[in-house]
Amino acid sequence: MDVKDIPQMITITFDDSMQHAKFATIKKFVLDIQDKRGCPPRITHFTSFDWTQCEPVKFMYDTGAVEQGHHTGMHTGTPTVAQIKSAMDQLEGCGVPKSEITGFRTPFLAYDATTLVNLASLDVIYDTTLIQDDDVASGYGANNTWPFTLENGFTGSIKCGVTGSCINQSYPDMWEIPMYRWYDTSNRLLNDIMDYPLFATDVQQMFNRHYNGNRAPFGIYLHEPWLNKNGAALKQWIEQIMANYNDVYFVTNMDLLEWMQNPVPKSQYVPKACKSRAEMFGCLPPAPGYKCDGWGQFFDFATCKCSCMKNFCPINGGPSNGGACTDWNCPTTPVAPVPVAPVAPTPVAAPVPTPPVAPTTPTAPLAPVTPTAPVPAPYQLKCGSTSSFAVCGKRRTLRGVNESS
Numbered sequence: 001m002d003v004k005d006i007p008q009m010i011t012i013t014f015d016d017s018m019q020h021a022k023f024a025t026i027k028k029f030v031l032d033i034q035d036k037r038g039c040p041p042r043i044t045h046f047t048s049f050d051w052t053q054c055e056p057v058k059f060m061y062d063t064g065a066v067e068q069g070h071h072t073g074m075h076t077g078t079p080t081v082a083q084i085k086s087a088m089d090q091l092e093g094c095g096v097p098k099s100e101i102t103g104f105r106t107p108f109l110a111y112d113a114t115t116l117v118n119l120a121s122l123d124v125i126y127d128t129t130l131i132q133d134d135d136v137a138s139g140y141g142a143n144n145t146w147p148f149t150l151e152n153g154f155t156g157s158i159k160c161g162v163t164g165s166c167i168n169q170s171y172p173d174m175w176e177i178p179m180y181r182w183y184d185t186s187n188r189l190l191n192d193i194m195d196y197p198l199f200a201t202d203v204q205q206m207f208n209r210h211y212n213g214n215r216a217p218f219g220i221y222l223h224e225p226w227l228n229k230n231g232a233a234l235k236q237w238i239e240q241i242m243a244n245y246n247d248v249y250f251v252t253n254m255d256l257l258e259w260m261q262n263p264v265p266k267s268q269y270v271p272k273a274c275k276s277r278a279e280m281f282g283c284l285p286p287a288p289g290y291k292c293d294g295w296g297q298f299f300d301f302a303t304c305k306c307s308c309m310k311n312f313c314p315i316n317g318g319p320s321n322g323g324a325c326t327d328w329n330c331p332t333t334p335v336a337p338v339p340v341a342p343v344a345p346t347p348v349a350a351p352v353p354t355p356p357v358a359p360t361t362p363t364a365p366l367a368p369v370t371p372t373a374p375v376p377a378p379y380q381l382k383c384g385s386t387s388s389f390a391v392c393g394k395r396r397t398l399r400g401v402n403e404s405s
C-alpha cells in the first residue's frame with residue numbers, strides 16, 4: 001500500500017486508577033469533543049485498582065468510546081500473574097465484558113523477563129509498554145516500527161526494552177504496540193515518554209513526522225493530572241486535527257490492531273460509529289462531579305438515578321428530586337412485605353392444571369364437565385417462582401417508600 005493511502009491513526013491513552021473526578025476531567029477535555037459526525041475521539045484507558053471506583057469505570061465504558069485496558073490491581077511494576085489478573089477481574093466486576101479486556105501497560109513501564117510470559121499465560125492480546133529506543137532508525141519519529149506480532153519474538157529495531165530483559169521467545173497470538181518517543185524540533189529526545197511538558201509546542205511537529213513519514217500510529221500517552229493542567233491545549237489540538245484532516249483518526253488500541261489485521265486504504269477505511277450524546281451520557285449523575293455524593297446515596301444503573309443505599313430512605317423527594325437520603329427513623333422493611341402475602345395462596349392451586357391432559361380422551365361429551373379450566377388464570381404470577389417471591393415483595397416495598405416521601 002502506498003504510504004499516502006494509509007489512514008493516520010492517533011492513539012491517546014491514559015493510565016492509572018479511576019475516580020469520579022478523573023472521569024469528569026476526561027469527559028470535559030476529551031469525550032465532550034465532537035468531530036464532524038458528532039463523535040468523540042476514541043481513547044484507551046489502562047486502569048489500575050488502587051482507589052478505583054467502579055461507577056466511573058462503567059460510565060467510561062458505557063460511552064462506547066473508551067477501551068478499558070488493564071494496569072495491575074495495585075499499580076505494581078514487574079507484576080506477577082496474580083497482580084495482572086487482579087485488574088482484569090476487577091474491570092469485569094465493574095461491568096466491562098471480559099472479551100473486551102484485552103490490552104495491558106506495565107505500571108512505571110517496569111517489566112522484567114517474566115512480564116510478557118505472565119501476560120501470555122493470561123491470553124492478553126497486546127502489551128503496550130516497550131519503547132522504541134533507536135532514535136536514528138526511527139527517523140526521529142518519521143520511520144517508527146509499526147505494532148507487531150510476537151509469534152517470532154522481538155525483531156527489527158525494537159529491542160526487548162532498554163535493559164533487554166525480556167525473554168526473546170515466541171508469544172503466539174500476542175501483539176506489541178510500541179510506545180513512540182517524542183523529539184523536539186532539534187531532534188533532541190524529550191525525556192518524558194508520557195505527559196509532555198511542552199505539549200502545545202511539540203505536538204503538531206511530532207504529529208507531522210508521523211503523518212509525513214511512514215504513518216505508524218501517533219501515540220499520545222497521558223495521565224489525568226496532566227490533563228487537568230493541559231486539557232485545554234489538548235482539546236484545541238484535537239479539534240484542529242478533526243477540522244483539518246479527513247484521513248486522520250483517533251482510535252483505541254484495539255481499533256488499530258483491527259485495521260492492521262485487515263489493512264485497507266484510507267479511501268475504504270470506515271471509522272467506528274459512535275452513540276448519540278444522549279446514549280453516551282444520558283445515564284449520568286449531574287455534573288460537575290458526575291456522582292451521587294450525598295450521605296447514603298449510590299448511583300442506580302437500573303434507573304440511571306441517585307438512590308438511597310440499603311438502610312437509608314429518601315427525604316424531601318429523594319436525591320433524584322433534589323432531596324436527600326437519611327438513615328434516621330426509616331421504616332423497617334419487614335413490615336411492608338406482609339400485604340403482598342395474600343397473593344401467594346392462589347398460585348398454590350396452580351399445579352392442578354395438569355389435569356387438562358384429560359382432553360386426550362376423545363370422548364368429547366365429557367370434556368365440558370371438567371370445570372377445572374378457570375384455574376390457570378391466577379397462575380400467571382408476576383413475581384415468578386416461590387424462591388424469588390421474597391425479592392419481589394421487597395422491591396415493591398422500596399418503591400412504596402420512595403413514593404411516599
Ligand SMILES: [Zn+2]
Pocket residue numbers: 015016071075106107108
Ligand atoms: Zn501507571
